[in-house]
Amino acid sequence: MAEENLSAVLYAKGDLRIENRPIPEPGPNEVLLQMHSVGICGSDVHYWQHGQIGDFVLKKPMVLGHEAAGRVVKVGSAVSHLKPGDRVAIEPGVPRDMDEFFKRGQYNLSPTIFFCATPPDHGNLCRYYTHNANFCYKLPDNVTFEEGALIEPLSVGIHACRRAGVTLGSTVLICGADLFAERLGVAKELGADFQLTVKKDDGAQQLAKKVEEILGAQPQITIECTGVESCIQTALYATCSGGVVMLVGLGAAMTTVPLVNAAVREVDIRGVFRYCNTWPMAIAMLSSGKVNVKPLVTHRFPLEQAVQAFETTHQGLGIKVMLKCDKNDQNP
Template sequence: MASTVDNLSVVVHGAGVIRLENQSIPEPGRNEVLIKIHSVGICGSDVHFWQHGRIGDFVVQKPMVLGHESSGAVIKVGCDVTHLRAGDRVAIEPAVPQENDDFCKIGRYNLSPTIFCCATPPGNGSLCRYYVHNANFCYKLPEGVSYEEGALIEPLSVGIHACRRAGVTFGSNILICGAGPIGLVCLLVAKSMGAAKVMITDLSPERLLMAKEMGADITLQAKRETPQEMADAVCGHLSGMPDITMECTGAEVCIQTAIYATRSGGTVVLVGLGSPMVNIPILNASTREVDIKGIFRYCNTWPMAISMLVSGRLNVLRSLVTHRFSLEDSLQAFETAHQGLGIKIIIRCDKDDPL
């Protein structure tokens, strides 16, 4: 039976309609835990669902709670849960496969067609006071790792998965297109994995300054050049062509630049999501054996992310947070995100731990 105690939630009703609503508190199932949510980051996808009511084939057809970058404290466990107990602080991995299919068996559960994702239609997200989630996808936060850092593990995981797919290793020279939150976490992870030199580009000088503060070796403000001209500028500043390019904008011109800039035999990883159809210089990539790889979210990344945070090598991660709002002020937080202000916005959901 669900409780009617205060469970303030941020709910999208379709394109342009977002509201604060009080919902019931759900009961955890046998393999689930009830979590008192503490911190939730606003992702670009949350803003997109609010503004457009859809992302690709995922359409908001009924009211849906937003939010999937989250952490909190377990307050109740299902009868079959043995590795968590009330009081444990946890980070939440939002995507949960519903069946143990072939993709799960080979460790690539993010590709399972039966995956369930919070804050992706029709699944409710975690931007609320209380949220129920599969216990196997909740990870204990060690002492010294804050709730905010726990929420940031979700975007950090995108960076980890991208760097793994790219084959980042000691000595890699890397270009990152885009200094938004995802480009910046790719930068942090690449440096932690031993990249020798990381260059990052963006239109915004403010974001490039943040990238420099977070360890970028070279920053370059993108101009309105052709893709080939931009690629030439990249290679000039980098004193050569990068081994790996991580494209984090989704913009067609940046994808083209990434291919032209990457050395023969190198790798381009498409991290950003943009138009479903783009024109790319495929002959250039093919004749130079430039591998083009996609990524879809992440898999098997939360344990590594937590280890990296515990090691202290990612203390700078918290610098991504430029704005903080209470749950009651969530609509203002979304307006701030929509205006493109700051880097990462965190909403504090726990009214017992105010800002």
């Protein structure tokens, strides 16, 4: 094992450093992982740019990164389902307590949950990292490390679709990258039937009409991924009566929306917080070949160039920027 544990550590707003840290020892229920691929999330960039997200404020240096996959190099004394050499994807949220949320299968809502790269919890953008073994999932041979890292954002989609009630035959509007034609192009390549480029002066009701014209009917479900007030308004106007608006994107704490319009049409407004119990489904989806996330990775950087990778993400130059943490294996 190498002596170094290079880590991407955020010290304060705008102060991201690459430094060497001790290689940790796994506890009885943990595994030590040699990290391979870690994706940069918008939340990582937000912490870097602002030093906080809502009530989560950076108060001491924190290792970033939570979209991750790696290889087991050591197991704790109580771990029996994993062994050195296993390739795994990491679920970053681990409940600390067997509270009421845990008992009813909503551990993601536990107020005491550990979550990678959310203050004060360290993330896994480093060479070596320890994690609860029960939240490390073996990857099939036909699923790459990068695909394993992308299970984290894929899980957000799975959890949102579950809560929205998406099934075969559902008509779904996704509000997301609609200001950027190149991102809409990627959405088309990955299976979107229709795309609508939004102009900044388009009104919410006007856009809702355009959506109905394109689809031939109002969507049954709208998944709103931006958190932008105007997009939430469009989502509510666009969704059919009796439908569901799923709020995935996080925006301002107070947002003005046409609530009465939604209420009298019995449009349900639902939210999500991360995900729970999604990794097995995501792995099955990737292994089957029915879901292809590989085109999402547009840039790759070695861990040593983490600052450049964050700048690339912040500038919007790619879809998903991936950091390669194993200096001896920079492959996908």
